[in-house]
Amino acid sequence: MDGVDTVKHTAGVAISVVVNGRLVQRTVPPRLTLADFLRDELGLTGTHLGCEHGVCGACSVFVDGRSARTCLMLAVQVDGLRVTTVEGLDEFEETRRLRQAFSERGGLQCGFCTPGFLVTAVELLRDPNTEKPLTEDSVREALSGNICRCTGYQGIVQAVLDAADRSG
Numbered sequence: 001m002d003g004v005d006t007v008k009h010t011a012g013v014a015i016s017v018v019v020n021g022r023l024v025q026r027t028v029p030p031r032l033t034l035a036d037f038l039r040d041e042l043g044l045t046g047t048h049l050g051c052e053h054g055v056c057g058a059c060s061v062f063v064d065g066r067s068a069r070t071c072l073m074l075a076v077q078v079d080g081l082r083v084t085t086v087e088g089l090d091e092f093e094e095t096r097r098l099r100q101a102f103s104e105r106g107g108l109q110c111g112f113c114t115p116g117f118l119v120t121a122v123e124l125l126r127d128p129n130t131e132k133p134l135t136e137d138s139v140r141e142a143l144s145g146n147i148c149r150c151t152g153y154q155g156i157v158q159a160v161l162d163a164a165d166r167s168g
């Protein structure tokens with residue numbers, strides 16, 4: 001057909017995912033990012049979008065127990081998996097200690113990066129392969145994939161160290 005543009009419309013894809021302990025079943029566009037799915041479809045706005053290139057860490061969540069950047073994943077990729085956002089972090093006992101330490105150490109600043117830092121810090125504290133006790137250098141290394149524009153990171157690093165010390 002000379003001179004005619006044809007556009008293929010892609011149908012939605014059915015997904016079934018457990019988000020923060022709740023089964024969610026939706027039909028989503030194939031190219032919908034996990035970040036947009038969580039924020040726009042499920043109203044979980046604690047997942048923040050910063051760089052949208054996987055560099056800043058603000059959009060980090062757990063996917064089947066491992067941290068992942070939601071700006072780099074498609075919603076269809078989590079079909080059949082478990083996703084835990086910052087709103088669901090209470091399932092981890094480390095979260096209470098981290099929240100308290102972030103508050104005490106001034107690790108919150110504006111709060112935009114906090115969800116990503118909390119996910120990363122929970123993962124660090126839960127990882128059985130993490131060398132204990134934590135050191136300032138090991139915490140800085142673990143958090144190096146998260147960017148904060150408000151501070152020099154000292155309060156955040158100290159908060160993670162404090163939370164680790166409170167583990168008993």
